[in-house]
Amino acid sequence: MAAIATEKPKKKRSLTQIKLYVDIFLLIGFILVNMPQSTGIPVHEWISFLFILPLILHILLDWQWVVSVTKRMFGRLPGEVRVNHILDLVIFVMMVLALFTGTIISEAALPAMGINITIDPFWQGMHDLTANLTMLLIGIHLAMHWSWIKSAFQRYVFKRNK
């Protein structure tokens, strides 16, 4: 009993808090991934592979929203939600293409695994194009969720409750 009394109660994190931490991690990763000239190609490639995990987690944490909006996509839905969903879909396509094209033009990660590929300038060009477009779209994505970001930061980072 005494052991139970002295045990510190575990603080349960809210879903919003977890989402915020995953998103911060994702944004830092995204910025690092998009600086191959600074990090060097090997770091760029390995971080890109690691980036897949928080990216999937980011989608999984909002999976209920994705499912419910997809179901109502052709029904009655506020315009902003519809635009958000289409934008998210385009970002997903662009990120998948950037990751895929980055893999098949790999200069460090794949050769380190014993896989050597001849780099096709087309995939190199597509990699640059999709990466740049993704950066632009992420700017839109952040701006569209600005009120959520602001309130989550105020609540969990600056510890200010409205």
Next chain:
Amino acid sequence: MKLIKDNFWPTVIIIVAAFIVIFAFWPLENTSFADGFRTGGEIAETAEEGFGENGRLTGFAALLPMIKVAALMGIGVLFTAIGTGVARLINRFRSSPAA
């Protein structure tokens, strides 16, 4: 266990969707659009020579790519701000009694 059970199918759906995107774009490789990238130009040269370790920026210059990321994301933010502003103006015009 519940966590794995709840997230298993969504993860499978995400991965399958990613493969669909990849296989949808793969045929582009054999088009004249792709050939445009292969004939000369900066991209073709970079692909041929490779980025390499020598292409890495050091010191203060290493921060320059961050400016590129910030600028591109900033353009996105600007687009949204303009778009939201225009949407608000249209809504205000629609809901005004004169309209």
